Amino acid sequence: MRETQLPYCDLFFKDTHVILVMHEGSAMTIEIAAEITSILESYYKGKNFILITHRKFPHDIDLNVYKGRILKNMIGFAIVSDDPEEMxxxxxxxxxxxxxxxxxxxxxxxxxxxxxxFD
Structure with a gap:
């Protein structure tokens, strides 16, 4: 497993999926989403993968990130949290x-x- 630490999040890369953990007090902006997308594109190089966002800490999300460049090989998205507000x-x-x-x-x-x- 490869790990990448950025000022606002950590990424944990596995063969079939990546786990994204935003840092406490950070926010998912369009600019941050674009940087993460570039990293994912470079790592998976067209290979299909799933993005799992493990929401350990509350953080803001600009919903416009969903209108940005989405990788065609990102075939699924999961949110992990035990917080009812996150649901x-x-x-x-x-x-x-x-x-x-x-x-x-x-x-x-x-x-x-x-x-x-991938089974």
Missing amino acids: QRAMEEQSLWDEAFTFFTTLEEAENWATSF
Whole structure:
């Protein structure tokens, strides 16, 4: 597993999926999303993958990130949190995403879901 640490998040790369953990007090802006997308593009190089965002800490999200450049090989998106408010926000986000999108309360469930796409 490869790990990349940025000032606002950590990325944990696996063969089938990447886990994104935003730092406490940071925000997902269009600019940050563009930088992360470039890193994902470079790492996966056209190979299909799932993005799992493990929301350990509350953070703001500019919903316009869903209108930005989305990688065609990002075939699914999962949100992990045990916070009911995050589940409500995920419902808003789901309407903005065209591919597989789901919500889990544990990282293990999300990773099992992600790997099931590649079995």
